[in-house]
Amino acid sequence: xxxxxxxxxxxxxxxxxxxxxxxxxxxxxxxxxxxxxxxxxxxxxxxxxxxxxxxxxxxxxxxxxxxxxxxxxxxxxxxxxxxxxxxxxxxxxxxxxxxxxxxxxxxxxxxxxxxxxxxxxxxxxxxxxxx
Numbered sequence: 001x002x003x004x005x006x007x008x009x010x011x012x013x014x015x016x017x018x019x020x021x022x023x024x025x026x027x028x029x030x031x032x033x034x035x036x037x038x039x040x041x042x043x044x045x046x047x048x049x050x051x052x053x054x055x056x057x058x059x060x061x062x063x064x065x066x067x068x069x070x071x072x073x074x075x076x077x078x079x080x081x082x083x084x085x086x087x088x089x090x091x092x093x094x095x096x097x098x099x100x101x102x103x104x105x106x107x108x109x110x111x112x113x114x115x116x117x118x119x120x121x122x123x124x125x126x127x128x129x130x131x
Contacts, residue, residue, distance in 0.1 A: 047087035
């Protein structure tokens with residue numbers, strides 16, 4: 001089941017990058033979003049800008065702009081307005097990008113429980129130090 005979930009996530013990410021206009025050879029360079037960052041941005045910003053999108057997906061400015069345009073298209077279809085023309089509605093953007101916030105919350109909660117139980121080790125982004 002985990003393999004199917006990973007395959008589904010990989011397909012969703014590929015579809016997202018293709019829709020955003022990211023060429024296939026560059027799609028592997030873009031990291032999937034991090035659950036904690038995803039939730040932080042979702043719950044702290046009602047509207048997001050390019051910098052938030054770049055932080056969410058760890059992508060280039062041009063990719064963030066394409067993703068923002070995808071969100072703006074959905075906002076136009078749903079007649080949702082923004083307070084700031086340079087930003088997009090967070091909930092609508094997540095919907096446009098196929099991010100299910102409830103699923104992210106569920107997975108992050110489960111991951112934290114597994115880490116607390118010692119089943120999964122904590123990981124750090126710091127480089128390994130040589131002894």
